[in-house]
Amino acid sequence: MTFLRETWVVFWRQLRIALRNPAWVIIGLMQPILYLVLFGPLLEPLAAQLGAANAYTIFVPGLLVQLGLFGALFAGFGLIAEWRAGVIEAERVTPASRTALLLGRILRDVVQLVVQGVVLISLGFVFGLRASVPGMLYGLLLTVLLGAACAAASNALALTTKSEDVMAPLLNSIAMPVLLLSGILLPMSLGPQWLQTLSDFIPTKSVVEGIRAVFVGDFGQPALWGTIWAVVIFVVFVFLGQRTFRKENA
Amino acid sequence: MIHARGLARSFQARKGREKVEVKAVAGVDLDVEKGEIVGFLGPNGAGKTTTLRMLTTLLTPTAGTATVAGFDVATQAADVRRNIGYVSQSGSTSPEALAGEEVVDHGRLYGISKAQAEKRGRELFDQLDLEGLWTRKPGAMSGGQRRRLDIAMGLVHDPTLVFLDEPTTGLDPQARANLWEHISALRTERDATVFLTTHYLDEADALCDRILVIDHGEIVASDTPEALKRQIAGDLIELTVADGAQVGAAATALAALVPGSSADIDGRTASLRVPRAGTELAGLLRELDRQKVALDSIEVRRPTLDDVFLTVTGRSLREDA
Numbered sequence: 033m034t035f036l037r038e039t040w041v042v043f044w045r046q047l048r049i050a051l052r053n054p055a056w057v058i059i060g061l062m063q064p065i066l067y068l069v070l071f072g073p074l075l076e077p078l079a080a081q082l083g084a085a086n087a088y089t090i091f092v093p094g095l096l097v098q099l100g101l102f103g104a105l106f107a108g109f110g111l112i113a114e115w116r117a118g119v120i121e122a123e124r125v126t127p128a129s130r131t132a133l134l135l136g137r138i139l140r141d142v143v144q145l146v147v148q149g150v151v152l153i154s155l156g157f158v159f160g161l162r163a164s165v166p167g168m169l170y171g172l173l174l175t176v177l178l179g180a181a182c183a184a185a186s187n188a189l190a191l192t193t194k195s196e197d198v199m200a201p202l203l204n205s206i207a208m209p210v211l212l213l214s215g216i217l218l219p220m221s222l223g224p225q226w227l228q229t230l231s232d233f234i235p236t237k238s239v240v241e242g243i244r245a246v247f248v249g250d251f252g253q254p255a256l257w258g259t260i261w262a263v264v265i266f267v268v269f270v271f272l273g274q275r276t277f278r279k280e281n282a
Numbered sequence: 283m284i285h286a287r288g289l290a291r292s293f294q295a296r297k298g299r300e301k302v303e304v305k306a307v308a309g310v311d312l313d314v315e316k317g318e319i320v321g322f323l324g325p326n327g328a329g330k331t332t333t334l335r336m337l338t339t340l341l342t343p344t345a346g347t348a349t350v351a352g353f354d355v356a357t358q359a360a361d362v363r364r365n366i367g368y369v370s371q372s373g374s375t376s377p378e379a380l381a382g383e384e385v386v387d388h389g390r391l392y393g394i395s396k397a398q399a400e401k402r403g404r405e406l407f408d409q410l411d412l413e414g415l416w417t418r419k420p421g422a423m424s425g426g427q428r429r430r431l432d433i434a435m436g437l438v439h440d441p442t443l444v445f446l447d448e449p450t451t452g453l454d455p456q457a458r459a460n461l462w463e464h465i466s467a468l469r470t471e472r473d474a475t476v477f478l479t480t481h482y483l484d485e486a487d488a489l490c491d492r493i494l495v496i497d498h499g500e501i502v503a504s505d506t507p508e509a510l511k512r513q514i515a516g517d518l519i520e521l522t523v524a525d526g527a528q529v530g531a532a533a534t535a536l537a538a539l540v541p542g543s544s545a546d547i548d549g550r551t552a553s554l555r556v557p558r559a560g561t562e563l564a565g566l567l568r569e570l571d572r573q574k575v576a577l578d579s580i581e582v583r584r585p586t587l588d589d590v591f592l593t594v595t596g597r598s599l600r601e602d603a
Contacts, residue, residue, distance in 0.1 A: 041387055042391075044387075045383070045384075045387045049378050052378065117373050118372035118374045118375075121340070121370050121374070122368075122370065122374035122388065122435060123388075125338055126363060126392050127364045127392065
């Protein structure tokens with residue numbers, strides 16, 4: 033009970049500060065819109081070749097995962113600024129649970145992600161997305177799990193490195209191959225065999241494929257694997273994140 | 283309020299390929315009683331911050347024990363945290379938040395209800411001369427206001443013991459003097475015990491009942507500012523003669539005041555520490571007059587905490603600070 037209350041206090045404080053920053057709100061909403069408007073039309077003629085009746089059932093799930101990965105992966109930068117301002121230390125001398133300090137922050141990123149996801153799906157509908165409603169909701173849920181994991185990882189990394197100069201190249205070097213090999217923008221099945229094999233080692237590919245499957249109402253094996261990987265990634269990174277936050281001198 | 287025995291912290295560091303153990307704090311014994319204002323002095327790197335972080339549960343000691351506000355820092359950290367306030371030197375608020383909201387949220391992390399935290403916060407804003415700044419962003423406040431806001435953050439849960447880490451560093455003289463009043467008021471008005479670190483000797487002198495000096499990870503002195511200053515063998519008398527040829531005579535007259543001593547000579551100036559300058563000065567002047575030694579100036583300096591520091595640590599506080 034105390035734990036939930038502490039998480040809520042941290043979450044609400046974070047959200048309030050973020051909402052007061054118009055840049056945060058505008059950029060957050062513009063991201064999905066720009067992708068959909070500027071990249072979506074390029075994919076439409078390819079739909080048949082990709083074996084899909086509706087190009088947006090391939091494209092929107094990819095964008096969802098991209099939002100989840102990238103928005104959240106860079107959340108840690110805010111934490112470094114907070115650490116520098118002494119906020120983290122001030123929170124750590126209170127009796128509040130250290131895990132709550134992390135979860136409150138992750139929750140803010142999850143809310144951001146859900147709003148972005150809903151904007152993306154709604155706008156996708158305007159552009160011509162026709163997909164299974166339970167599938168879309170389920171896809172959003174998997175995205176949230178992935179986003180929460182990335183936010184946890186990013187915050188933990190920020191608390192460990194305490195330096196934007198270390199974080200930025202590190203995150204980019206992780207994010208680039210993950211983005212390219214997950215088949216976020218184009219399905220990996222378009223690529224040569226070696227590239228497909230390589231991408232099999234990237235668990236987020238399974239999540240992307242899982243979300244694509246549920247979007248067309250297929251809750252079969254790809255959806256199952258996508259779910260398993262999303263849960264595994266979520267559990268591992270949130271565990272690692274809270275361990276970093278509980279560590280002394282962090 | 284604070285009782286530490288053999289409190290120590292060492293870090294693993296790498297020296298080339300070898301792992302070496304660096305002792306940041308070698309073993310500190312200290313006691314602070316209820317109602318005291320204690321100053322914790324030391325040059326940078328002496329172990330001040332590490333000790334403070336151990337006492338405020340931010341760092342676990344590698345050896346020794348400490349009870350703070352009646353609880354053990356290692357095994358009852360949450361209870362310690364509930365009973366202490368900590369004002370760190372790096373600040374405590376986000377520049378983009380609103381000052382009042384930061385105080386309320388901070389109070390709520392201590393388990394205080396929102397209404398209660400807001401009430402306490404408003405009181406503190408009044409007491410700390412922050413009226414009208416409730417909805418101001420900390421980023422738009424002056425250094426002194428922000429420091430007082432940090433203090434409000436540290437007091438929102440009514441702690442009985444307050445730790446202040448270099449509270450006036452970076453403030454202008456007026457803001458410092460103003461903050462000193464607020465720190466003194468912590469005891470007189472709130473009955474709180476105060477433990478503060480500083481590297482300003484005048485600050486320690488003006489505020490503290492007692493001073494602890496830490497150097498190389500150990501407490502090297504602990505007493506009232508007055509007693510510490512008395513440890514230095516008395517007052518310094520400096521005689522500057524008008525004619526350089528007479529400096530020897532002046533030195534001899536000075537040395538005669540303390541059997542077996544000899545005065546230091548530097549150019550036209552002879553100086554010596556005597557136990558109490560007040561009782562010696564009249565006789566000294568009569569003697570100099572009898573010998574027709576003409577003086578340019580005579581100066582008597584009471585020992586300062588800087589002298590104390592130099593004596594107990596072998597270096598001046600300002601060198602490293």
